[in-house]
Amino acid sequence: MRPENQSRRSFIKGIIASGAVASTGGLMFISGCSDNSSIPASGSVERLISLNINGTVRRVDVLPNETLAMTLRNKLGLTGTKIACDRGECGACCVLLDGVSFNSCSMLSHSLTDKNITTIEGIASPAGELHPVQTAMIEELAPQCGFCTSGQVISAVALLDQNPNPTRDEARQAMAGNLCRCGAYDHYLNAVLRAAGEIA
Amino acid sequence: MSTKDMMPHFDLFQPSDVENAIELLDRYGAEGWAIAGGQDSLAWFKDRVKRPVAVIDLKGIPGMTGITETAEGLEIGALTSLTEIANNTVIQNSYSLLATAAGRVASPQIRNIGTLGGNICQDTRCWYYRSGMDCYRAGGNTCYADTPEGQNREHCLFDADRCVAVSPSDTAPALVALDATMVVQNSDGIREIAAEDFFIGPDVDIERMTVLEPGDVLTSIKIPARWAGATFYFEKVADRATWDFPLVNIAAAIQLSGNTVEDIRIVCGAVSCVPRRLTVVEDIVRGSTRDAETIDLAAGASSRGAVTLNYNHFKIPLMENLVRRAIRDA
Numbered sequence: 139m140r141p142e143n144q145s146r147r148s149f150i151k152g153i154i155a156s157g158a159v160a161s162t163g164g165l166m167f168i169s170g171c172s173d174n175s176s177i178p179a180s181g182s183v184e185r186l187i188s189l190n191i192n193g194t195v196r197r198v199d200v201l202p203n204e205t206l207a208m209t210l211r212n213k214l215g216l217t218g219t220k221i222a223c224d225r226g227e228c229g230a231c232c233v234l235l236d237g238v239s240f241n242s243c244s245m246l247s248h249s250l251t252d253k254n255i256t257t258i259e260g261i262a263s264p265a266g267e268l269h270p271v272q273t274a275m276i277e278e279l280a281p282q283c284g285f286c287t288s289g290q291v292i293s294a295v296a297l298l299d300q301n302p303n304p305t306r307d308e309a310r311q312a313m314a315g316n317l318c319r320c321g322a323y324d325h326y327l328n329a330v331l332r333a334a335g336e337i338a
Numbered sequence: 339m340s341t342k343d344m345m346p347h348f349d350l351f352q353p354s355d356v357e358n359a360i361e362l363l364d365r366y367g368a369e370g371w372a373i374a375g376g377q378d379s380l381a382w383f384k385d386r387v388k389r390p391v392a393v394i395d396l397k398g399i400p401g402m403t404g405i406t407e408t409a410e411g412l413e414i415g416a417l418t419s420l421t422e423i424a425n426n427t428v429i430q431n432s433y434s435l436l437a438t439a440a441g442r443v444a445s446p447q448i449r450n451i452g453t454l455g456g457n458i459c460q461d462t463r464c465w466y467y468r469s470g471m472d473c474y475r476a477g478g479n480t481c482y483a484d485t486p487e488g489q490n491r492e493h494c495l496f497d498a499d500r501c502v503a504v505s506p507s508d509t510a511p512a513l514v515a516l517d518a519t520m521v522v523q524n525s526d527g528i529r530e531i532a533a534e535d536f537f538i539g540p541d542v543d544i545e546r547m548t549v550l551e552p553g554d555v556l557t558s559i560k561i562p563a564r565w566a567g568a569t570f571y572f573e574k575v576a577d578r579a580t581w582d583f584p585l586v587n588i589a590a591a592i593q594l595s596g597n598t599v600e601d602i603r604i605v606c607g608a609v610s611c612v613p614r615r616l617t618v619v620e621d622i623v624r625g626s627t628r629d630a631e632t633i634d635l636a637a638g639a640s641s642r643g644a645v646t647l648n649y650n651h652f653k654i655p656l657m658e659n660l661v662r663r664a665i666r667d668a
């Protein structure tokens with residue numbers, strides 16, 4: 139279902155953008171590659187979008203069918219955000235949207251223009267000073283393999299922003315969307331409560 | 339199935355008003371797909387089981403978010419997130435049944451993005467169907483769940499018709515118990531549908547879970563003041579406290595005078611393709627005191643007519659016990 143009259147501008151943009159895609163790494167080619175050069179229907183989204191990530195506006199070429207996790211990792215080099223299940227079932231990919239956590243594997247990048255996104259790379263201060271949550275996780279030896287850690291940090295930061303002094307049970311509920319295959323849950327919880335003590 | 343790759347291509351539209359969204363949905367018909375939070379939809383696309391040509395993102399429509407008190411009760415925009423509903427003080431104070439149910443959905447991250455509209459309109463979780471098998475619901479001519487080998491622990495007890503899938507939603511039973519109304523708009527105008535009539539079984543249409551057809555947008559959900567401040571009970575039983583869909587859930591709104599049940603609406607989820615209103619239970623307890631005899635009678639009657647599959651017998655005592663608790667502990 140392609141419209142006959144498509145503007146020259148969006149056509150040229152499509153061509154430029156499909157060239158840009160060729161340099162974005164193998165993962166993008168596993169599927170849908172034959173579609174990459176297809177001409178978008180009129181009125182559908184532009185591929186060149188601005189995303190405000192960690193306080194910086196980034197111009198990036200994004201496919202309409204691309205999730206934020208893909209954009210972060212493969213287009214913007216922000217590989218601190220992990221993809222584990224890629225279907226909302228683990229929390230490894232979670233990032234903040236105006237301070238609220240969500241799974242970046244389950245959100246189209248295009249839905250996030252005009253929003254403030256914070257990834258794990260934006261949690262420490264620009265000078266590199268760790269967030270109290272990060273320090274507490276080190277102190278409590280919370281991570282084991284570390285794969286779930288960036289998601290755990292994000293959920294803990296979101297919680298303490300809203301509720302600086304949670305009970306252990308409140309913290310457990312707030313962290314419930316982050317699976318840890320190493321089973322280090324209690325260590326992460328200890329760290330959340332330690333960080334709460336330090337922030338308060 | 340490896341899923342760490344791109345979804346197949348689709349064209350994405352971001353309409354800024356309902357009319358434009360409807361126009362796009364009409365233009366693409368069965369090849370169009372509306373998304374709200376996308377928490378149900380994107381997995382379908384990743385698995386290549388549903389392959390829309392055009393995705394119409396409703397999230398940019400400003401009038402469809404928010405919780406408003408009206409003369410008749412409450413109006414909730416379909417795009418309101420489950421977290422907002424769980425945390426809203428008006429809902430917590432007067433319609434806590436819905437706040438509790440919304441707070442029991444999926445995980446915190448999913449509730450932050452998933453919408454009430456999406457939670458109601460989500461498709462069934464039968465894994466044969468979700469994994470793309472050509473079962474009845476997918477337009478084929480067999481049901482893989484209802485076979486001697488079929489894994490049907492999560493499937494239905496009531497009203498099967500070829501398909502034995504269940505309604506997976508936690509908020510739907512709460513909305514039926516609160517006697518909510520769905521406000522639906524299409525190019526012909528706006529219509530209002532009682533929550534109880536919004537969900538449909540396979541006998542009505544085996545390929546849909548709700549009355550919505552291509553081109554229909556659920557714009558808001560109205561909750562009548564009728565049950566505001568009633569005595570409520572919601573309980574969900576699932577394998578894990580987070581993420582897992584209900585094995586059975588129960589939502590009850592009860593008007594008590596002393597220990598006598600003046601009126602009641604009680605609805606059970608995940609036992610049939612639609613949230614199942616337990617009118618037999620309502621008739622037994624309405625006008626009675628909440629004594630052991632009445633409660634036992636009601637609990638026993640709740641599962642009357644259940645037809646089990648190979649692996650879901652456990653749902654009968656589960657359902658009966660949830661009914662018992664809902665009436666006794668509310």
Ligand SMILES: Cc1cc2nc3c(=O)[nH]c(=O)nc-3n(C[C@H](O)[C@H](O)[C@H](O)COP(=O)(O)OP(=O)(O)OC[C@H]3O[C@@H](n4cnc5c(N)ncnc54)[C@H](O)[C@@H]3O)c2cc1C
Nearest residue numbers: 374375376377378379444452453455456457459507508556
């Ligand atoms: C890991 C996981 C666990 C989950 N656990 C639970 C659980 O325990 N309990 C539970 O109830 N749910 C659960 N869910 C489902 C989840 O809650 C829903 O997927 C979510 O609420 C859907 O909201 P959404 O806005 O993201 O929907 P979307 O994916 O955007 O939409 C879902 C469907 O509804 C349609 N739709 C959405 N909004 C409208 C509208 N306004 N008008 C017309 N059609 C519309 C879409 O076309 C689509 O077909 C789980 C999901 C995941 C991924």
Ligand code: SF4
Nearest residue numbers: 464467473481501502
């Ligand atoms: S229960 Fe329904 S959805 Fe599942 S395999 Fe059978 S027909 Fe398909």
Ligand code: FES
Nearest residue numbers: 222224228229243
């Ligand atoms: S990778 Fe996003 S939730 Fe698991």
Ligand code: FES
Nearest residue numbers: 282283318319320
């Ligand atoms: S530390 Fe290994 S998955 Fe959590």
